[in-house]
Amino acid sequence: MPLSKCNCEGCELKGLFFSELTNDEIEAVCTWKDERSYKKGEYILREGDPIKEFCYTKSGLVKLVRSVSDQEEQIIYFASSLDFISLLGIFSNDTYPYSVVAIEDTVVCSLRISEVKTFIRTNGNFAFSVIQKLNRVSDNIITTNLEIKRRRLPGRIAYILLYFANDIYKHTTFELPVSRKEIADFIGMTTENVIRTLSEFRRDGIIKISGKTIEIVDMDKLLKIKQFG
Amino acid sequence: MPLSKCNCEGCELKGLFFSELTNDEIEAVCTWKDERSYKKGEYILREGDPIKEFCYTKSGLVKLVRSVSDQEEQIIYFASSLDFISLLGIFSNDTYPYSVVAIEDTVVCSLRISEVKTFIRTNGNFAFSVIQKLNRVSDNIITTNLEIKRRRLPGRIAYILLYFANDIYKHTTFELPVSRKEIADFIGMTTENVIRTLSEFRRDGIIKISGKTIEIVDMDKLLKIKQFG
DNA sequence: CGCGGCTTTGATGTTCATCAAGTAAAGTGG
DNA sequence: CCACTTTACTTGATGAACATCAAAGCCGCG
Numbered sequence: 325m326p327l328s329k330c331n332c333e334g335c336e337l338k339g340l341f342f343s344e345l346t347n348d349e350i351e352a353v354c355t356w357k358d359e360r361s362y363k364k365g366e367y368i369l370r371e372g373d374p375i376k377e378f379c380y381t382k383s384g385l386v387k388l389v390r391s392v393s394d395q396e397e398q399i400i401y402f403a404s405s406l407d408f409i410s411l412l413g414i415f416s417n418d419t420y421p422y423s424v425v426a427i428e429d430t431v432v433c434s435l436r437i438s439e440v441k442t443f444i445r446t447n448g449n450f451a452f453s454v455i456q457k458l459n460r461v462s463d464n465i466i467t468t469n470l471e472i473k474r475r476r477l478p479g480r481i482a483y484i485l486l487y488f489a490n491d492i493y494k495h496t497t498f499e500l501p502v503s504r505k506e507i508a509d510f511i512g513m514t515t516e517n518v519i520r521t522l523s524e525f526r527r528d529g530i531i532k533i534s535g536k537t538i539e540i541v542d543m544d545k546l547l548k549i550k551q552f553g
Numbered sequence: 554m555p556l557s558k559c560n561c562e563g564c565e566l567k568g569l570f571f572s573e574l575t576n577d578e579i580e581a582v583c584t585w586k587d588e589r590s591y592k593k594g595e596y597i598l599r600e601g602d603p604i605k606e607f608c609y610t611k612s613g614l615v616k617l618v619r620s621v622s623d624q625e626e627q628i629i630y631f632a633s634s635l636d637f638i639s640l641l642g643i644f645s646n647d648t649y650p651y652s653v654v655a656i657e658d659t660v661v662c663s664l665r666i667s668e669v670k671t672f673i674r675t676n677g678n679f680a681f682s683v684i685q686k687l688n689r690v691s692d693n694i695i696t697t698n699l700e701i702k703r704r705r706l707p708g709r710i711a712y713i714l715l716y717f718a719n720d721i722y723k724h725t726t727f728e729l730p731v732s733r734k735e736i737a738d739f740i741g742m743t744t745e746n747v748i749r750t751l752s753e754f755r756r757d758g759i760i761k762i763s764g765k766t767i768e769i770v771d772m773d774k775l776l777k778i779k780q781f782g
Numbered sequence: 783c784g785c786g787g788c789t790t791t792g793a794t795g796t797t798c799a800t801c802a803a804g805t806a807a808a809g810t811g812g
Numbered sequence: 813c814c815a816c817t818t819t820a821c822t823t824g825a826t827g828a829a830c831a832t833c834a835a836a837g838c839c840g841c842g
Contacts, residue, residue: 416689445677452673460645462691469698473741512702
């Protein structure tokens with residue numbers, strides 16, 4: 325996995341993450357930047373690994389997972405492009421409390437955490453920018469988990485289908501990037517009941533399923549289930 | 554609710570929150586500091602209010618709640634002394650996405666958010682300190698919610714009892730600061746089932762209950778229920 | 783006193799997990 | 813490429829976990 329040539333100036337993240345840095349500073353960043361590609365299924369970070377880098381996704385889709393017992397894991401969050409994947413405890417822990425796995429081909433940009441920490445201490449605007457972004461991601465994770473928690477099975481399934489349709493793919497037809505089991509691990513239900521609910525939605529004409537492809541046919545009904553189910 | 558005189562130098566938070574500021578800077582902080590006391594049950598912040606202050610609890614106990622419908626609310630977290638209560642989205646939102654209510658008599662210290670933001674931009678070490686602390690709190694909330702989510706009713710009750718006993722009161726006998734309904738709103742179950750489970754624990758000789766007072770009698774058994782229930 | 787909120791218990795039905803069994807799909811080695 | 817293995821998916825039957833409804837006791841407060 326080779327280092328890429330420095331092309332931060334053209335990176336779509338510049339405006340997001342580096343808006344507070346001067347071009348000279350960005351030059352400096354490039355000397356310790358590392359851009360890597362991961363295939364679907366590959367581990368990007370492993371639970372328990374020492375935190376050495378500050379990572380974010382340039383493109384692709386990843387899941388944050390933690391194992392809660394042998395054979396059992398809990399999915400914390402799905403992070404899409406331009407999200408941070410180093411966040412939970414990155415500045416307060418020494419090791420990652422979760423793993424990050426690519427669920428689609430993903431490009432990750434990593435900065436050495438020590439250098440990021442130095443930048444935070446010396447560049448207040450950069451620090452503020454980091455706080456804002458970390459804050460937004462944590463907020464998202466917390467809110468998403470609360471929204472899931474207050475719903476029952478059909479509502480949870482509706483929620484996640486609409487999440488992929490509206491937030492990730494911005495289309496009513498999309499390829500489910502996750503297995504039924506992964507949905508189950510995310511919403512805290514069993515695989516069988518995830519499948520059953522999807523089948524019911526299909527029988528009721530709310531969605532069409534063919535393998536991993538989902539088409540939302542009756543958006544209104546799905547929204548109502550999300551609201552009241 | 555009067556402003557207190559400036560006594561930050563002696564505040565137990567100095568080492569926690571202000572360790573990165575010089576005495577002169579702390580002096581400056583004091584000119585826009587506001588310390589207030591709240592009685593049990595009082596609202597400290599209200600969902601939807603504009604975020605003008607950066608608040609933390611000096612002493613007491615509060616709950617972070619959000620209303621999810623008429624008659625229904627969800628408890629996000631219990632914050633004890635020296636916790637931050639302004640966190641979720643404080644640097645990325647304009648209004649509070651949740652309310653904060655005192656569940657015991659509580660003293661809250663508030664700093665004007667605009668001044669805190671300025672300090673973050675001009676004092677990198679302060680910024681870093683804020684990031685660390687926000688990070689730790691978000692991490693706690695996320696982890697707690699995941700731990701609750703993966704358990705069933707008895708495990709969830711055991712979890713919250715042990716949380717109050719070990720983390721908050723550091724004693725096996727304590728006054729439950731929350732109603733049965735509030736426990737229910739936190740763990741995502743009904744009030745009746747919270748009561749039923751507590752009664753079962755009592756019948757099984759795991760705890761003693763008299764009103765709000767809880768005594769943990771069989772710690773081993775409670776720990777096992779927390780682990781496997 | 784009496785009202786309203788909190789608590790408690792029981793009865794009942796719904797929701798969900800578990801177990802079982804079978805099918806489809808996807809990877810593996812010859 | 814095909815037999816083989818494994819993994820993902822699907823459906824049904826059953827029982828456990830939980831919500832809901834109902835009713836009554838308790839307690840603080842006006």
